[in-house]
Amino acid sequence: MSTRTAWKQISVVGEASPRFITNLIEVLADSQINIETLDSDTVGGTGVALLTVDRYQDAIKALTLAGFPAVGEDALLVRVEDHPGALAELARRFDEAGIPLLSVRIVRRGEGWGVVALSTPRTEEAVALVENCLIGTS
Amino acid sequence: MGELKQTDHALSENDQARLDALYERLSTEREGFIGYPCTARFDYSPLYRFLEFSMNNVGDPFVESNYHLNTHDFEREVLAQFMDFTAAPTNQSWGYVTNGGTEGNMYGLFLARETLPEGIVYYSEDTHYSVNKILRCLHVRNIMIKSRPDGTMDLDDLRATLRIHRDVPPILFANIGTTMKGAIDDLAGMHEILSDLAIGRYYIHADAALHGMILPWVDRPQPWNFAAGIDSIAISGHKFIGAPFPCGIALAKKKNVERIGRSIDYIGSLDTTLSGSRSGLATLFLWYALRSVGREGFRERVATCLEMADYAIDRLEVVGRNPWRHENSPIVVFDRPPASITTRWQIATHDQIGHVITMPHVTKAHIDRLVADLAALELVEAHAS
Numbered sequence: 304m305s306t307r308t309a310w311k312q313i314s315v316v317g318e319a320s321p322r323f324i325t326n327l328i329e330v331l332a333d334s335q336i337n338i339e340t341l342d343s344d345t346v347g348g349t350g351v352a353l354l355t356v357d358r359y360q361d362a363i364k365a366l367t368l369a370g371f372p373a374v375g376e377d378a379l380l381v382r383v384e385d386h387p388g389a390l391a392e393l394a395r396r397f398d399e400a401g402i403p404l405l406s407v408r409i410v411r412r413g414e415g416w417g418v419v420a421l422s423t424p425r426t427e428e429a430v431a432l433v434e435n436c437l438i439g440t441s
Numbered sequence: 442m443g444e445l446k447q448t449d450h451a452l453s454e455n456d457q458a459r460l461d462a463l464y465e466r467l468s469t470e471r472e473g474f475i476g477y478p479c480t481a482r483f484d485y486s487p488l489y490r491f492l493e494f495s496m497n498n499v500g501d502p503f504v505e506s507n508y509h510l511n512t513h514d515f516e517r518e519v520l521a522q523f524m525d526f527t528a529a530p531t532n533q534s535w536g537y538v539t540n541g542g543t544e545g546n547m548y549g550l551f552l553a554r555e556t557l558p559e560g561i562v563y564y565s566e567d568t569h570y571s572v573n574k575i576l577r578c579l580h581v582r583n584i585m586i587k588s589r590p591d592g593t594m595d596l597d598d599l600r601a602t603l604r605i606h607r608d609v610p611p612i613l614f615a616n617i618g619t620t621m622k623g624a625i626d627d628l629a630g631m632h633e634i635l636s637d638l639a640i641g642r643y644y645i646h647a648d649a650a651l652h653g654m655i656l657p658w659v660d661r662p663q664p665w666n667f668a669a670g671i672d673s674i675a676i677s678g679h680k681f682i683g684a685p686f687p688c689g690i691a692l693a694k695k696k697n698v699e700r701i702g703r704s705i706d707y708i709g710s711l712d713t714t715l716s717g718s719r720s721g722l723a724t725l726f727l728w729y730a731l732r733s734v735g736r737e738g739f740r741e742r743v744a745t746c747l748e749m750a751d752y753a754i755d756r757l758e759v760v761g762r763n764p765w766r767h768e769n770s771p772i773v774v775f776d777r778p779p780a781s782i783t784t785r786w787q788i789a790t791h792d793q794i795g796h797v798i799t800m801p802h803v804t805k806a807h808i809d810r811l812v813a814d815l816a817a818l819e820l821v822e823a824h825a826s
Binding site for chain 2: 385386387388389390391392394395403404405406407408410412
């Protein structure tokens with residue numbers, strides 16, 4: 304959990320395929336950005352890469368321009384089952400816990416699952432609340 | 442010391458050459474401009490003489506201002522026409538000429554937030570990317586709703602979501618023509634859900650950037666305007682009408698606007714608009730287009746564009762690109778072409794799709810050339826394999 308504040312993590316979402324991570328690395332290499340850590344996960348048909356780099360802003364820009372939806376450290380990524388009202392149920396959990404949730408955004412959906420970005424000013428408490436579905440923490 | 446004129450300061454040869462090169466580039470690029478929802482050909486030359494004035498429509502268009510170099514009287518006429526197109530309630534509506542669709546959407550959501558400060562904004566996956574930015578700026582709570590494959594908001598997801606949050610007034614952001622697929626959200630269905638769940642306090646904003654100047658001119662429009670129960674709407678001026686710069690219209694119910702208006706001494710007007718300084722020229726260009734093209738002119742343009750969209754579907758079908766479009770939309774969606782095609786024809790892409798938009802300047806020749814490029818590419822690929 305401490306990596307979120309200390310290392311400025313970037314999450315990148317795309318189609319789960321063998322080329323996903325390779326393409327990602329190539330984009331960053333072309334921009335001469337060094338990857339410090341790289342972890343990956345699969346949610347349904349969606350691939351999620353979690354990385355830290357030496358040049359955070361440049362990496363976000365390069366990835367976005369290359370067509371990779373990149374989510375910055377101010378959002379938490381969670382996996383959610385794809386059914387009507389799923390995001391509202393998630394938002395309700397925050398309401399009940401008294402943690403303000405500013406936005407709930409679908410990043411990608413596929414094979415019955417969705418990857419969702421949550422934005423809240425109280426990240427640490429939110430991490431604990433969604434620990435069971437958080438992507439990229441072990 | 443005489444009057445200072447811009448012509449007293451000439452450009453260097455190098456700078457002049459840069460301008461000439463830019464003109465050449467833009468002229469060339471315009472020929473392949475079929476992937477974005479902007480009309481590429483228009484003639485506002487009768488208005489060029491107005492470029493010598495420092496026009497500024499700062500303040501409320503319905504309130505006299507101390508800044509007299511304005512076109513407020515023309516702006517009121519433009520707004521009156523749009524109020525008519527959108528079936529806005531007579532004498533109960535207000536609006537202004539914006540800097541473009543994003544400002545119109547921000548204005549609508551701003552009014553919504555002021556009207557329902559505790560509200561949550563619901564918007565679909567297919568909503569324009571700028572809405573995320575607006576929500577962040579306004580610091581309003583928001584939940585994304587799933588889209589159906591055709592780009593419309595998934596009303597089952599909306600219903601289930603609203604049911605869970607029945608205690609919080611919803612602010613519904615409805616797409617009247619999504620950017621990629623031209624999908625029009627089902628306003629009647631939204632109202633049915635609100636009624637079923639007995640939700641009495643809500644706000645509906647409509648983003649009708651392109652289709653807001655198409656639906657007034659078709660025989661069977663989907664429900665889209667104030668008659669369908671919206672509270673505010675944003676329509677772009679530079680898209681279907683066409684203009685050399687971005688511009689648009691924001692319209693809203695007067696009762697909600699009065700909530701935020703406050704007097705400012707500096708310009709002697711009411712601070713009801715998001716922008717301070719506003720283009721007086723944009724108003725004039727829109728007025729000119731509305732008056733010169735006229736209702737019948739727009740009706741003919743829309744019919745021609747939709748016929749051209751059908752032509753594009755027929756031709757793209759021949760090269761196996763699985764084209765389709767929504768009713769009353771000139772956005773023709775098809776299988777994503779390779780980068781060489783999207784770059785040449787400035788085709789926007791998303792996931793596995795691309796689109797052409799048959800705006801008034803798009804001809805059969807454009808479509809035929811695109812299809813020829815796609816066919817040639819197929820031949821090359823077949824040969825290579």
